[in-house]
Amino acid sequence: MSTAVPQEILDALTDVDMPKLPPEAGPSGSTRLAGIEVPVYRAGCVVVGSGAAGLRAAVEMKRRGDDVVIMSQSAWGGTSACSGSDKQTLHTANTADQGDNYRAMARAIRSGGAMDEDTAYAEAVGSSRMMASLQFLGLPLPQDPLGGTLRYQTDHDEVGRATSCGPRTSRLMVKVLAEEAIRLAVPFYNQTTAVKILTEGEGSGRRVVGILAMRAGDRTEENPLGIALFVSDVIVLAAGGPGELYRDSVYPNGCFGSLGLVLEAGVELVNLTESQFGIGTRREGFPWNLSGTYVQAIPHIYSVDAEGVEHHFLAQYYRSTQELASNVFRKGYQWPFHATRMLDFGSSLVDLAISRETTAGRRVFMDFNRNPLPVPGDLPFSLERLDEDVRLYLGKAGAGQNMPIDRLKHMNPLAIELYRRYKIDIAAEPLEFAVNNQHMNGGIMVDTWGRSNLAGCYAVGEAAGTHGVTRPGGAALNAGQVFGTRAAEHISASGRAKRAAAGEISAIAEAGITKLLAVLRSESPLAVKSIRSEVQARMSEKAGIICDQESVGQALMDARKLNADIRAEGIAYGRAAEAVRGVQWRHMALASEAVLTALDFFIRNGGGSRGARAICDAEGESLPHANAGPLEEYRFRRESEAHRREQIVVRLEGDEIRLSTRANRTLDENAKSFFERDWPAWLTGRIYDLGADE
Structure with a gap:
């Protein structure tokens, strides 16, 4: 991409308008519970969350004839619609570049450890189908003249499986999926916050029967808090990650996720020790990850103390100007902090240095109108004096311009356009940033169909704890699409969501409301x-x-x-x-x-x-x-x-959090399918393991 791209094309890929929600369907009735007149909504399945993963699950269920509704705290207000980096990615795995195949991709996805091998393989196998279906819905992923997908290298990805349609890739995903959901007449309930999962039964026999929500539209004198009852035997949790957990966060405001909600319902969580942290602009302004070409343009990074004095602090960490500049560049595809990359003057030393500056009360900036200052006593910055991998990349990209802003304009003008939409002109002024929390790799423990340990409760997207320690950059978007589809396939095969739930759960709901109000x-x-x-x-x-x-x-x-x-x-x-x-x-x-x-x-x-x-x-x-x-x-x-080789499992028993460990599920890579032998399992639905839900 170069500055020859017309402005109207840049605008279309940056200003992504979301569709208007259809009018909401009213409740099926009301009932008096705990002294409150509560509206009752009934559905075959309730999807909690309106991001890319939740929309995928709802669309796939609706296509299969299921009765499904979407409950959203704020439609188009989550991370996939509002957050990201300069290159959100979907994994292609659709050519044999460098000997690539699905098993190799699965190994790359789980290479950080603490991830189930069968889950990684499901994500790899599903990736091409997800990409093709998104293209079918209108996602403008880039191609070469013969139809091949344009690809590049990203975090924890040596092959280069990623693709992108610019900084708004995930928002564009939400847009095309939302348009499809609206076309299919999936009901939306916006400004609706899930506050309690309702269950019946004991032990392994416990199952979902509904959800209590709080809805602005249902507030009345009789119901001042807007408490609503959604009766459903199936729920899909797609409410994203716990963005509000950290002060220093690149999540949009108001991202609470569902970890506390599900803990109270007895759902088991896994890998809560695993998150992603990296450099980005904070949520006080415009939260965005500064990976990809933002740092591959090699801007000058400095801090400012309380007296307004600038500090070239990275020079205290790197031995030469070449080493400093090359590691700033590597943050483009080594964006998340990783402890081992602090060693041998690696790229995560940048994160440590920035973290120390902000802890000391200094503000940190990157300036695209200055090249990195030299390390004292060393030669000045030069594009000819960079590590070989960096020099080759910039050479292939044609990014030999003298200043960082010109290199950025050449490689990715959308990166500049994006900040301009939020009244920040990085072509004219330095950009303040910090090390922030960005993604929860852990979450609800699920199997290869997205099922949790609570019957009828599924989890997809960042709500599901499927990622392990590390993952290729952008693989979370792919995982949400794969498991949104797989959960929908499983729910549809079970037949439990073909029609709205008709159960009578007033006593359970009343007890839930009483507990809710007690808080x-x-x-x-x-x-x-x-x-x-x-x-x-x-x-x-x-x-x-x-x-x-x-x-x-x-x-x-x-x-x-x-x-x-x-x-x-x-x-x-x-x-x-x-x-x-x-x-x-x-x-x-x-x-x-x-x-x-x-x-x-x-x-x-x-x-x-x-x-x-x-x-x-x-x-x-x-x-x-x-x-x-x-x-x-x-x-x-x-x-x-x-x-x-293991994962930490978390559950709530009474008021105490209990822990255990379990080994990663394994996959026999030597096992091969055989058509005549295995086709009956598909035809009869045995592949869905529905007996485990009884």
Whole structure:
């Protein structure tokens, strides 16, 4: 892509208008529960979340004749519609480049460990189908003159399987899927927040019977909080990740996910220790990941102290101008922080340096109108003095322009256009950024059909904990599409969502409403704002990219105390909208304790440093170095190979979070299908393992 691309094309790929929602269907009736007149909605399946994964599940179910509705806190307001980086990606795996095939792609997807082998293979196999179907719906993925997909290399991807239609790829995905859902007449319930999953039965016989929600449109004098009952035997959780968990976050505002919601319902979670952190602009302005060409343009990075003095701080970490500039570039396809990349003057030393500057109270900027300043005593920056991989990439890209802004304009003008839409002109002024939390790799534990341990409850997208420690950049988008489809196929095969649920669950719903209202107490000393500040500060300061056993242990004790206080005193609220936030922050406080419990367990059992975090330890085997010498304060433990082969399972029993471990599910790569032998299992539906749902 070059500046020869007409402005109207750049505009069309940047300004992506979303479709207008259809009028909402009314309730099927109402009932008086816990002294409140509650509207009742009935559906075969309720999809919670209107992002790319949830829309895919709803579209695929509707196409198969299922009765499905979508419940959304804020339609088109989640991460896939509003967040991302300069190159969101879908994995193509559709040519034999470098000997590529689905098994090789599956190995790449799970290469970080703590990921089920069968899940990785399902994602790989499903990737081509997902891409083709999105193209069919109108997603403008780029092709060469003969129809081949244009591809490039991204994080944890040596082959180059990724493709993109610019910074709004995931929003464009949401758009085409939303248009299809509306065309298929899938009902939407917007401004509707799921607050409690309703179940019946005990032990392994427990199953979903519905969801309580809070809806602005259902607030009345008889029902001031807008509590609504959705009766359904099947739910698909697609509400994204816990973006509000961290203060330093690149998620859009208001992303709560569903971890606390499902913990209260007895759903098991997995891999909560695993997240992604990386450089990006914060949510106070326009949250966006600064990967890809933003850093491959090699801008000057500096900090500013309280007196306004600039600091060329990266020069304290790298030994030469060439080494500094080359590692800034590598953040393009080594974007997430990884502990091992702090060693040998690697690219994650950039993240550590930035984190230390912000912790010290300095603001960090990248300036596209300046090349990197030289390391004192070394030669100045030159495109001819870069590491071989960097020099070759820029050469192939034709990015030999003198200034970073011109290199960026040449390689990806959309990157500049995107910020301009939010009144930030990176061609004219420096861009402030930091190291932020970006993605939860853990989540609800599911099988290869998206089923959780609670019958009737499925999870797809970031809500599902399928990713393990690391994943190729953009693979989460592919995973959401694959598992949205697989969950829909399984639900349809079961026949449980063919018509709206007709069950009578008033007693269960009333008990749920009573428990819900018990958390909301106008006289409570605990306010939403104080809970938010406490949770986010604790997670950003004690569970970010740098951790140690003592600080995580103390953070866990503080999180437990907060939840004990919430159970004893509830959460205060004034207006009805604050009541919704009160419930969500109850869930977020619980999710925070769950993450810290898992992290504390991991560290105390010898857990080492890997994708999400460096576990610092004075006895650690790995020591990063800076230009001035060893960074002894950041000596860290090496990862244990045994921990790559297992996952930490989290569940709530009473008021206590319990942990266990399980081995990754394996896949026999030597096993081969045989048409005549295996076709009957497809014809009869045995592939869906429906007996496990009885």
